[in-house]
Amino acid sequence: MSPKSESPSTLAKSVDATILAxxxxxxxxxxxxxxxxxxxxxxxxxxxxxxxxxEIPMGFSGxxxxxxxxxxxxxxxxxNFEPGRSLGLRGPLGNSFIxxxxxxxxxxGGVGIAPLTFLGEAAKAQDIDVTSLIGFRxxxxxxxxxxxxxxGDLAITTDDGSMGIHGFASAGLKELNLGEYSQIYLxxxxxxxxxxxxxxxxxxxxxxxxxxxxxxxxxxxCGSCCLDHEGIRVCVEGPVIMADRLLNSEFGKYxxxxxxxRGSCRx
Amino acid sequence: xxxxxxEVGGLILENPxxxxxxxxxxxxxxxxxxxxxxxxxxxxxxxxxIPRDGHPGPTVVPLDIGLINAMGLxxxxxxxxQEEIDIGKTGGIPVVASIFGADPDEFASIASGLTADAFELxxxxxxxxxxxxxxxxxxxxxxxxxxxxKARVRVPVWVKLTPNTADIVExxxxxxDGGADAVVAIxxxxxxxxxxxxxxxxxxxxxxxxSGPAIKPVAVRCVYDLSSxxxxxxxxxxxxxxxxxxxxxxxxxxxxxxxxxALQRGYGVFGEIIEGLSAYLERRSMRLSDLRGLAMRRT
Ligand SMILES: Cc1cc2nc3c(=O)[nH]c(=O)nc-3n(C[C@H](O)[C@H](O)[C@H](O)COP(=O)(O)OP(=O)(O)OC[C@H]3O[C@@H](n4cnc5c(N)ncnc54)[C@H](O)[C@@H]3O)c2cc1C
Ligand SMILES: Cc1cc2nc3c(=O)[nH]c(=O)nc-3n(C[C@H](O)[C@H](O)[C@H](O)COP(=O)(O)O)c2cc1C
Ligand code: FES
Numbered sequence: 001m002s003p004k005s006e007s008p009s010t011l012a013k014s015v016d017a018t019i020l021a022x023x024x025x026x027x028x029x030x031x032x033x034x035x036x037x038x039x040x041x042x043x044x045x046x047x048x049x050x051x052x053x054x055e056i057p058m059g060f061s062g063x064x065x066x067x068x069x070x071x072x073x074x075x076x077x078x079x080n081f082e083p084g085r086s087l088g089l090r091g092p093l094g095n096s097f098i099x100x101x102x103x104x105x106x107x108x109g110g111v112g113i114a115p116l117t118f119l120g121e122a123a124k125a126q127d128i129d130v131t132s133l134i135g136f137r138x139x140x141x142x143x144x145x146x147x148x149x150x151x152g153d154l155a156i157t158t159d160d161g162s163m164g165i166h167g168f169a170s171a172g173l174k175e176l177n178l179g180e181y182s183q184i185y186l187x188x189x190x191x192x193x194x195x196x197x198x199x200x201x202x203x204x205x206x207x208x209x210x211x212x213x214x215x216x217x218x219x220x221x222c223g224s225c226c227l228d229h230e231g232i233r234v235c236v237e238g239p240v241i242m243a244d245r246l247l248n249s250e251f252g253k254y255x256x257x258x259x260x261x262r263g264s265c266r267x
Numbered sequence: 268x269x270x271x272x273x274e275v276g277g278l279i280l281e282n283p284x285x286x287x288x289x290x291x292x293x294x295x296x297x298x299x300x301x302x303x304x305x306x307x308x309x310x311x312x313x314x315x316x317i318p319r320d321g322h323p324g325p326t327v328v329p330l331d332i333g334l335i336n337a338m339g340l341x342x343x344x345x346x347x348x349q350e351e352i353d354i355g356k357t358g359g360i361p362v363v364a365s366i367f368g369a370d371p372d373e374f375a376s377i378a379s380g381l382t383a384d385a386f387e388l389x390x391x392x393x394x395x396x397x398x399x400x401x402x403x404x405x406x407x408x409x410x411x412x413x414x415x416x417k418a419r420v421r422v423p424v425w426v427k428l429t430p431n432t433a434d435i436v437e438x439x440x441x442x443x444d445g446g447a448d449a450v451v452a453i454x455x456x457x458x459x460x461x462x463x464x465x466x467x468x469x470x471x472x473x474x475x476x477x478s479g480p481a482i483k484p485v486a487v488r489c490v491y492d493l494s495s496x497x498x499x500x501x502x503x504x505x506x507x508x509x510x511x512x513x514x515x516x517x518x519x520x521x522x523x524x525x526x527x528x529a530l531q532r533g534y535g536v537f538g539e540i541i542e543g544l545s546a547y548l549e550r551r552s553m554r555l556s557d558l559r560g561l562a563m564r565r566t
Contacts, residue, residue, distance in 0.1 A: 013329060016464035047325070051467045055324030088462060088469075090329075217327040221530050222338055223293035223312060231296035236533075258320035260293040260312065261343035 012038075014049055014088040019081050026141050028070045029111060030079045037064040038092045042119035043210055043240045046091025047218050050077050057215045059187075059239070060092070061114035062121070067143070069111035093218055094239050097208050101182020102128050107196055109135040109169050109188030110143075115210055116187050117144045120151045131155075133176065135169030135192060138162050170195045178203045186210070186243070190265040194252030197243055207243035211251060214258055224260065227251065270548050271307075271541065271555060275523035276449030276500050277423030278361045278385055280307035283555065284513065284540050287504050287527035288313055288365035288387060288427065289338065295354025302358025304534035305541050309355060310525065313365040313389040314342040315398070316377055322394070323471035328460045333479020333506065334528050335458045337394040337472035340367060345377045352383055363387050363425065369397045371415035379419045386420060388412060390438075391429035391454030393476040400429040400454070406441035413445025423448035425502065430482075430489055431457050439493045439501075449500040451525065452489045456482050479528035480506045487519045494520020494560055508536065510543025520560040 017034040024030055038046060040060045048066065049055040054074040061067040070079045081087065097119045104123055106116040113134055120130045130151040136142050139162035148154045155172045156164030165171050169192055178184065178200055186193050187210040197204065213225040213234040220236035227234055228250040232241065246252075255265040271282035285308040291297040292312040301309045321341030328335040342348070345366065355362040364383035367390075368374040378386050390403025390412060402408040409426060416424050426442035428435055430453040439450045455476025460469045468474070486505025493501045503521030507513050508529035516524045529536045548554065 014325070014462065014469065016462075049325055049469075051462070051465050053323065054471065055326070086464065088325075088464075090325075216321065216324065216338065216341070217336070219327060219329055219334070219531050220533070221290050221334070221528060222326065222336075223289075223291040223297050224341070226291065226294045226297040228294060228296045231291070231294060231298075231300035233291070233297070256294070259318040259341050259343045261318055261347050 012090050012093060014090045016086050017089045018086045019083050021083055022081065025067065025143055029067060029143060031061060031065055031067045032078070032081060033065045034089070038089060039063070040092035041096035042122050043097035043115055044092040044094050045239060046089050046093060047215070048078060049088030049090065050074055051088065053077055055090070057218065059115040059210070060118055062118050067111060067114040090218065094236060097185055097210070097240050099123055099126065099128060099183070100206070103180065103182050104128055104130055105176065105178070105181040105184045106130065106132040107134075107169060107184060107186045107188075108132075109192040110141070112188030112210070113143045113148075116185055117147050119185055120148060124151045131176070131181070133157070133169060133172045135159075135172065135188070168192060168195060170199055173199060182206070183208065190252060190255070197246065197252070201247065204243035204247055208240050209243050209246055210239045211241055211246070212239070214256060216258075224256070224258070271545060273555060275308070276385065276425050276502060278308060280523070281360065282307035282541050282544070283517075283523035284537060284544070285363075285502075285523055285525045286310055286530070287525035288389065290527045290530050292365070293342075293351070295351035298351070298355030298362060299358035300534055301537065302355070302360045305537040306360060307523070308361040308363055308384075309358070310363040310365050310387050311348070311352065311355070312342055313340055313367045313392065314345045314348045314377065315340065315367050316344060316373055318342065318344045318347070325469055325471055328469045328475070330460070330479075330481070332481035333477055334531070335460055335470065335475045335477050336455065337470040337475030339472060340392060340395045340398060345381050349381060352381065361385065365389050365427070367392065367398045368412075369402070371412045374412050375415040375419045378416045383422065385423040385425060385448075386416060387425045387427050387451060388416060389427055389454075391427045393429065393431055393455055393457045394472055394474055400431055403429050403438065404432050406437050409438050409441040410445040413442050413447050417446040425449045425451050427451040427454055428489075429454050430485055435489050436492050436496045439497050443497050443499050447499060449502055449522070450493060450497065451502040451504055452493055453482070453486045453505045456485060478505070480508060482506045483512060487515055490516055490521050491519040491562060495563055507540070510540045510547065513540050513544055514547060514558060517555070517558045518561040520563060522559065
């Protein structure tokens with residue numbers, strides 16, 4: 001194949017992995033640890049093949065683990081895997097977060113905290129200062145509090161005020177001076193990310209955003225994940241995209257479903 | 268005007284290198300991006316009359332020799348698709364709408380509901396029940412679908428053929444009899460892959476179609492046979508991933524070539540192939556028409 005490739009190597013074949021441990025993080029989020037490492041960088045993802053059912057994209061929450069939020073058939077099946085059970089993994093795929101500077105800020109919500117925690121731990125190992133701002137619906141949903149506390153300052157927001165600052169993650173922005181950070185990393189539900197981005201446009205040149213689109217092939221040919229208006233193939237050119245490229249895109253406005261038709265970016 | 272410009276299947280193109288159907292063709296923006304990268308024309312994802320989510324995953328199996336896919340014709344329906352075609356058109360090159368249906372009437376009504384520079388009839392997808400090759404392997408069906416669409420549209424109509432048949436020339440002749448302006452060959456070859464850890468067929472649909480370098484020799488043979496037998500132009504597809512492959516297709520008789528699986532490497536493949544083609548012609552002081560069908564004249 002040509003060395004002049006615009007895409008990172010995506011010729012990852014499915015490998016068989018066995019689940020070593022399953023950890024319940026919140027009532028509907030579990031972390032699955034594998035018996036092998038695909039040697040991922042934080043921000044990359046894999047395609048998890050639940051045999052006989054479906055193959056879905058999952059970010060890494062550590063070198064050999066994924067953290068699954070049960071939202072539908074495939075994620076429920078995955079969350080019900082017991083230790084000892086095997087599945088097919090294709091990865092690591094996509095680009096990754098890139099560490100820049102020595103004082104970073106992680107902003108996330110929901111299961112989007114997973115890749116950010118992996119990134120924060122990698123950063124800490126390189127003596128980079130890590131601050132985190134994480135938002136959840138309620139105290140019961142708070143994810144990776146302990147892992148993030150170990151890294152540095154941590155601010156939590158909850159929609160219902162049951163823990164930390166009352167309000168959306170953006171409510172926590174007031175406590176921070178974004179200008180201080182060498183780089184900002186963002187991952188979470190799209191409305192939350194859009195809310196943050198639209199309040200911090202002047203920093204968009206240093207915000208790396210991990211986004212979610214409907215992935216099918218994950219090798220950059222089928223067109224399912226393409227992002228308007230540039231036609232970015234999120235599965236191979238993403239999932240991490242600089243915020244300034246997102247500001248005039250479909251991001252925050254709409255997203256396509258499995259048929260390719262446009263729908264809401266909520267949910 | 269570059270040395271690569273000319274007519275292909277009723278369209279005037281800057282160059283004969285096109286984006287194949289179903290490859291980065293779901294959105295207008297990705298079609299436009301192929302245009303910006305240098306494609307001479309783009310073919311859309313195949314669209315039908317009702318929205319389809321496609322098959323469950325895995326939808327592809329990456330191999331060293333190509334790709335097996337069973338996307339299952341996901342599409343938002345032609346009613347929602349005109350907007351994407353119109354955005355694609357802003358790339359400044361012809362947009363060919365690939366369409367599929369279960370019978371001549373369905374094809375014809377989709378074609379008359381869309382505005383595009385040409386239509387490509389998908390009579391060849393090997394993994395969708397009731398559609399594609401399930402119709403396209405019968406010469407009578409190929410002829411009647413082609414005829415029905417030709418009767419309803421004024422733009423060129425291309426017919427995409429399946430190699431999963433004993434005699435692809437018979438299908439090509441049927442398309443020609445139906446009034447096709449060109450045939451496109453080939454769609455993917457029926458294929459499957461099995462996971463030896465579990466025994467499960469890997470694709471969610473169990474079966475799929477093979478594309479990429481593995482099928483190029485098959486495609487070259489099909490293009491050669493079709494070009495020898497038909498009066499209408501043949502557009503070559505199947506495993507073209509560099510300018511050498513494109514030249515081989517053209518020497519086999521192709522008027523144009525389509526690029527699919529090679530897009531895995533990114534949109535840059537268009538530039539590479541087009542530059543390679545131009546440089547080859549320049550080096551040899553040849554025109555594209557000198558290459559076309561050269562293999563048939565070398566006996
Ligand atoms: C790069 C990337 C990384 C991700 N990382 C994680 C993660 O670490 N943890 C986690 O819990 N979830 C993650 N997701 C989301 C996860 O892939 C979907 O929640 C999952 O596919 C839903 O499948 P389902 O059958 O359970 O739900 P469904 O009932 O099929 O759908 C529920 C929701 O998930 C979306 N969805 C379904 N299939 C896909 C698909 N193939 N690609 C993208 N979205 C889909 C649907 O549009 C819908 O909004 C990630 C998605 C992407 C694109
Ligand atoms: C992921 C994928 C999706 C495809 N979708 C379609 C489609 O919707 N309609 C169609 O006529 N052909 C479709 N094809 C077939 C291609 O257009 C092409 O004929 C075939 O892949 C051979 O060319 P290649 O080896 O360059 O990929 C698809 C192929 C792939 C790999
Ligand atoms: S998921 Fe197929 S191109 Fe990205």
